[in-house]
Amino acid sequence: MVSEKWKSILPYIAISAAILVTTFLLARIDWITNHTLYDYGLIFNLEWASDYWFALRSIIVMLNISLAITIAAGFFSYRRAEKDIAKTIYICKTCGEALTKVKGSVNFEENIPKFKVLKNCPMCNNRLQEADPVPAHISIQ
């Protein structure tokens, strides 16, 4: 079973892997250009080579930027998932409802959203109790 923290970074790992595969394939194209094509009569000329180098180096820069952004986003996603797991959970003794946040939408029409600590269960209106931290193997929806 994959933990919530690792589940949150799976898309970033997949994107990073795709970027690395693309980098490998680009290196392969460069190798074909610099080795194989000369065997088939390619004649070096600075006119095409400068365009080729510009495109190749631009792609490498773009791939590195994409990889850096993906790794940073994955890192922040992992940290956010860690904080979500550590959230306070309220459990209603009467109906068994477990709450980590207010259900429903938050109105952001005003600049500062207003938050309210729940004291009563929105399902049955009985008083909520703060639960013990949830073990890592239990996933919260």
Ligand SMILES: [Zn+2]
């Ligand atoms: Zn309740």
